[in-house]
Amino acid sequence: MLYRNHILISSHTADAAAIKERFERELAARKLSGAVKVISSPDLIDDSEETLVVVYPEGTFYRGVKADDVPHIVEEHLIKGRFVKELLRCEYDDSTVPSLDRLDFFRKQQRLVLRRCGSIDPEDINDYIRTDGYQALAKVLTAMTPAEVIAEVKKAGLRGRGGAGFLTGLKWEFCAREPEKVKYLICNADEGDPGAFMDRSLLEGDPHSIIEGMTIAAYAIGASQGYIYIRAEYPLAVRRLKNAIAQAEEYGLLGENIFGSGFSFKLLIKEGAGAFVCGEETALMASIEGNRGMPRPRPPFPAQKGLWGKPTNINNVETYSNVPLILLKGADFYSSIGTEKSKGTKVFALAGRIKNTGLVEVPMGITLREIIEDIGGGVQDNRKFKAVQIGGPSGGCLPRSHLDLPVDYDSLSQAGAIMGSGGLVVMDETTCIVDVAKFFLKFTTAESCGKCVPCREGTTRMLEILEAITRGQATLHDLEVLERLARVCKNTALCGLGQTAPNPVLSTLRYFREEYEEHILQHKCRAGVCSDLIQYQIVAERCVGCQACVRVCPTGAIRGEKKAPHKIEVLDCIKCGACMEKCRFDAIIRS
Amino acid sequence: MKAVEKTAVLTSGTVPKESLEILQKYKGGKGALIPALQELQANFGYLPEPVLEEVAKHLNLPLSKVYGVATFYAQFHLSPRGLYVIRLCTGTACHVRGSGAIMQKIRSELGLKPGETTADGRFTLEPVACLGACGQAPVMMVNDDTHGRLTPEMALSVLESYK
Numbered sequence: 017m018l019y020r021n022h023i024l025i026s027s028h029t030a031d032a033a034a035i036k037e038r039f040e041r042e043l044a045a046r047k048l049s050g051a052v053k054v055i056s057s058p059d060l061i062d063d064s065e066e067t068l069v070v071v072y073p074e075g076t077f078y079r080g081v082k083a084d085d086v087p088h089i090v091e092e093h094l095i096k097g098r099f100v101k102e103l104l105r106c107e108y109d110d111s112t113v114p115s116l117d118r119l120d121f122f123r124k125q126q127r128l129v130l131r132r133c134g135s136i137d138p139e140d141i142n143d144y145i146r147t148d149g150y151q152a153l154a155k156v157l158t159a160m161t162p163a164e165v166i167a168e169v170k171k172a173g174l175r176g177r178g179g180a181g182f183l184t185g186l187k188w189e190f191c192a193r194e195p196e197k198v199k200y201l202i203c204n205a206d207e208g209d210p211g212a213f214m215d216r217s218l219l220e221g222d223p224h225s226i227i228e229g230m231t232i233a234a235y236a237i238g239a240s241q242g243y244i245y246i247r248a249e250y251p252l253a254v255r256r257l258k259n260a261i262a263q264a265e266e267y268g269l270l271g272e273n274i275f276g277s278g279f280s281f282k283l284l285i286k287e288g289a290g291a292f293v294c295g296e297e298t299a300l301m302a303s304i305e306g307n308r309g310m311p312r313p314r315p316p317f318p319a320q321k322g323l324w325g326k327p328t329n330i331n332n333v334e335t336y337s338n339v340p341l342i343l344l345k346g347a348d349f350y351s352s353i354g355t356e357k358s359k360g361t362k363v364f365a366l367a368g369r370i371k372n373t374g375l376v377e378v379p380m381g382i383t384l385r386e387i388i389e390d391i392g393g394g395v396q397d398n399r400k401f402k403a404v405q406i407g408g409p410s411g412g413c414l415p416r417s418h419l420d421l422p423v424d425y426d427s428l429s430q431a432g433a434i435m436g437s438g439g440l441v442v443m444d445e446t447t448c449i450v451d452v453a454k455f456f457l458k459f460t461t462a463e464s465c466g467k468c469v470p471c472r473e474g475t476t477r478m479l480e481i482l483e484a485i486t487r488g489q490a491t492l493h494d495l496e497v498l499e500r501l502a503r504v505c506k507n508t509a510l511c512g513l514g515q516t517a518p519n520p521v522l523s524t525l526r527y528f529r530e531e532y533e534e535h536i537l538q539h540k541c542r543a544g545v546c547s548d549l550i551q552y553q554i555v556a557e558r559c560v561g562c563q564a565c566v567r568v569c570p571t572g573a574i575r576g577e578k579k580a581p582h583k584i585e586v587l588d589c590i591k592c593g594a595c596m597e598k599c600r601f602d603a604i605i606r607s
Numbered sequence: 608m609k610a611v612e613k614t615a616v617l618t619s620g621t622v623p624k625e626s627l628e629i630l631q632k633y634k635g636g637k638g639a640l641i642p643a644l645q646e647l648q649a650n651f652g653y654l655p656e657p658v659l660e661e662v663a664k665h666l667n668l669p670l671s672k673v674y675g676v677a678t679f680y681a682q683f684h685l686s687p688r689g690l691y692v693i694r695l696c697t698g699t700a701c702h703v704r705g706s707g708a709i710m711q712k713i714r715s716e717l718g719l720k721p722g723e724t725t726a727d728g729r730f731t732l733e734p735v736a737c738l739g740a741c742g743q744a745p746v747m748m749v750n751d752d753t754h755g756r757l758t759p760e761m762a763l764s765v766l767e768s769y770k
Contacts, residue, residue, distance in 0.1 A: 210698030290681030367700035
């Protein structure tokens with residue numbers, strides 16, 4: 017059915033369901049149910065506390081919508097065709113449409129992969145088809161040979177979006193070349209990087225694009241069976257994917273003899289069981305086979321001997337999502353976006369101490385400053401920018417001096433970070449760099465599978481040294497050992513997890529060495545995070561003896577008579593900072 | 608059946624009939640071990656020893672392998688868990704936005720260490736690496752409900768609503 021308008025409700029507040037229901041009721045009362053479709057979607061702007069309503073095709077957006085505003089929007093906008101000015105909440109003049117593109121958050125973005133997220137109903141295949149969905153697949157299956165498909169993807173210059181950035185077309189070619197009859201295709205949807213959520217949003221917001229991309233890839237390499245290995249922590253994504261697969265099968269876009277071409281492809285979902293290392297391709301295959309998810313040495317590469325010993329191609333979610341676009345619009349269009357060696361766009365998950373958080377899609381080659389300041393709106397609460405962590409536990413921390421670095425595979429790896437899957441966490445002056453390195457090492461130490469010594473022992477030893485530094489018990493010699501351990505682990509570990517685990521340490525040592533030295537030599541944590549190095553004190557002149565701090569102290573460490581200055585017993589204090597937060601007279605200081 | 612009631616069923620040491628029915632489906636299937644364990648755990652709330660023994664028998668695998676897989680993945684639990692599982696995100700974005708203070712508050716309020724269950728079987732505290740909701744950091748999940756933008760006090764009042 018064709019709809020005149022689509023209404024998108026974007027919110028994570030409790031009101032969203034009520035607003036949706038109200039829209040449906042109001043539309044039914046005016047006999048508009050068949051002409052206007054109401055969709056709820058993942059958040060467009062994650063940071064928004066308020067409900068956002070977007071009316072398509074205009075793209076007009078209303079902010080802070082309450083259920084009681086709904087009749088007004090229906091009456092004014094949908095029936096009379098006028099904007100509801102008081103809900104626009106942005107500067108607006110009569111000559112232009114107040115659309116989403118006018119928000120700073122969207123202006124510098126180039127949403128190609130995410131173009132459908134938030135503007136279609138992800139549970140309805142018709143919405144996908146109406147927006148050019150499955151057209152690329154039709155073209156590929158009816159008019160192109162597998163070799164032509166591979167040539168097109170190679171020409172487009174698409175590189176893997178999961179981390180290392182290997183050329184996708186080349187990977188396909190390796191697998192296609194193998195003479196084996198049975199081959200497998202896998203989608204790596206085991207998005208485990210803390211601070212990354214782009215795959216989740218794609219799986220939830222546009223599941224068919226992944227299915228279409230995978231089917232095209234399967235045709236190119238000659239696979240008839242595919243798996244999507246997805247985190248069990250993403251229940252909504254699993255549900256939407258299952259629903260999308262069932263719909264595609266029903267429409268004959270998946271399964272036997274697709275488009276009458278004689279090509280058949282079956283797709284199965286495998287839910288992960290919670291192991292970060294399964295994001296590594298050989299570990300992932302071991303997990304699908306029902307084993308402990310441990311990596312094995314390469315070669316042989318999966319393209320030669322992969323799942324069940326057969327040639328296998330693995331790409332991640334975002335990579336497959338790019339594929340239909342390339343085949344539909346052509347390699348020339350695709351390669352016109354981005355830089356010389358990094359083509360297309362990249363989706364980043366913007367998070368941390370930044371004003372606008374959420375998913376952003378930008379052309380490769382954009383600078384970090386543009387992402388953080390123009391799109392992200394800068395650091396929260398007017399604090400000072402300190403560092404940005406790119407690529408999760410395998411990536412690195414880059415300082416202010418690198419803000420003008422272009423974001424592409426090669427520039428990032430030269431600077432000691434990696435593109436990774438695209439987590440971008442912004443940190444301000446209240447973040448301790450040593451604590452951040454310790455945080456990542458804690459993660460990789462816990463997630464190391466234990467198979468190879470450099471990773472199993474190396475990460476543990478590095479973590480011990482970092483813990484000693486944050487307790488003020490380390491020496492400068494420890495810093496040298498830390499650096500050496502990091503190098504050895506990077507150069508000798510078996511798989512990607514161990515080879516990249518030292519990156520947070522190495523990059524922070526490279527750019528923030530003085531902060532490590534401050535911890536060691538002066539026993540000082542300038543961010544006030546490392547609790548062993550700080551002390552809370554009460555300034556007697558400012559303390560009025562209101563006893564607010566006494567009531568909030570969990571260990572009873574604060575003593576003193578009412579209306580007289582109080583004192584903190586150093587030995588009882590656990591340095592939680594609750595008293596300082598509570599004090600209305602700024603009488604408690606941290607030193 | 609609620610997790611707490613299930614626990615009572617399983618302490619008798621016998622293998623419940625349901626588990627045998629579930630296992631029939633997976634017999635002889637390729638790569639069946641993990642999905643079988645997932646379904647069994649969804650049914651019982653955890654993986655009791657007698658059930659693991661049945662899995663080994665039905666799938667024709669050594670018990671050591673079944674145990675190896677069940678202990679490798681974070682998702683599987685060999686002891687009973689609380690009625691409500693608190694999954695507090697300790698990922699990068701949540702860490703930077705103060706999940707540490709929330710962890711401390713919950714630990715002192717419930718008297719729990721990470722991974723432990725309260726004596727009344729109500730809450731299990733389970734820190735997780737990332738829930739993929741970084742825009743709403745700090746985040747925690749109580750069973751399937753996600754709660755975002757928390758402060759230590761808000762986290763406690765959220766837990767209060769599950770009592």
